[in-house]
Amino acid sequence: MKRIAVLTSGGDAPGMNAAIRAVVRxxxxxxxxxxxxxRGYTGLIQGDLKLLSLGDVGDIIHRGGTILxxxxxxxxxxxxxxxxxVExxxxxxxxxxxxxxGDGSFQGAKKLTALGFPTIGVPGxxxxDIPGTDFTIGFDTAINTVIDCIDKIRDTAYSHERTYVVEVMGRDAGDIAxxxxxxxxxxxxxxxxxPYDLNEIVERLKHSNERGKKHSIIIVAEGVGSGIEIGEKIKEITGCETRVTVLGHVQRGGSPTAFDRVLASRMGAKAVELLLEGKKDKMVSIRNNEVVGIDFDKAFSMKHKPDLQLYDLAKILSI
Structure with missing residues (x-):
């Protein structure tokens, strides 16, 4: 194997540049x-390729988004x-x-392998929400961005004694929330x-109010539904002043955290290693802090599940 190519596809994620850098170097x-x-698969079809030098990927490990x-x-x-x-x-x-x-990009990668072209996926x-890996590139940065935003919102919630509903991204997965x-x-x-019970949420708000807490933060994953609609229902039931913030695409941007930079570097290097070993039709995965390659079919056969023990712990600690 003398020449390989790398592309980024789907939604951008902080750490993609670090992964590109790792592949090139x-x-x-x-x-x-x-x-x-x-420009992903569009550029692949159009033949928009360029040989990348070491200098081309210098000074990008700290940048969000994707230079490709x-x-x-x-x-x-x-x-x-x-x-x-393939042509x-x-x-x-x-x-x-x-x-x-992400998942859609990997579906395309697998189909390229089916056409006889060796392809390796790196989850970004x-x-x-990619089954078969504990973490994807960009997740850690996104949750830290959300945390920073919520910290600021809580200051206002406290000052005005309000309930704030914050809608976060995640597509059909609740990991960010x-x-x-x-x-x-x-x-x-x-x-x-x-499942959630709106009446239970209201009771928790009342309990907090009774013990003297006049502000609350409720996090809603976009896969649950509209944060605006949920906020309106809570306001209607409780009569309390409620505000809604939809964080949106700010969650995708920003300089990647140290965790994402290291994860992306490890995964990008592993992808090259797998190709040099003659492997194909695989996804790079991190399981129990070990970076490995698993078959696309195995990954696709799994179902993504968040750690619901964390969900139960959050309920316990927010009494």
């Missing part, structure tokens, strides 16, 4: 040329589009591909993986 260490594919850009690609969802992508890889004499992204998404809520002492955390 690990490749160079082993005497392999690494080409960057710009990212884009959705409807054409790649077709067999004809995927064949065009471009062959045309540029690429021997293997590293795809950094703030949602932490769960981890950030526990870390920030939220009074209630709503995640799609656990």
């Amino acid at each position: 690990s490749g160079a260490y082993h005497g392999v040329e690494v080409f960057g594919v710009y 850009y990212s884009a959705r690609c409807e054409e790649f969802k077709t067999e004809e589009g995927r064949k065009k992508a 471009q890889l062959r045309k540029n004499k690429i021997d293997g591909l590293v795809v950094i992204g 998404t703030i949602d932490n 769960l981890w950030a809520g526990l870390a920030d002492g939220a009074e209630s955390i709503l995640i799609p993986e656990a």
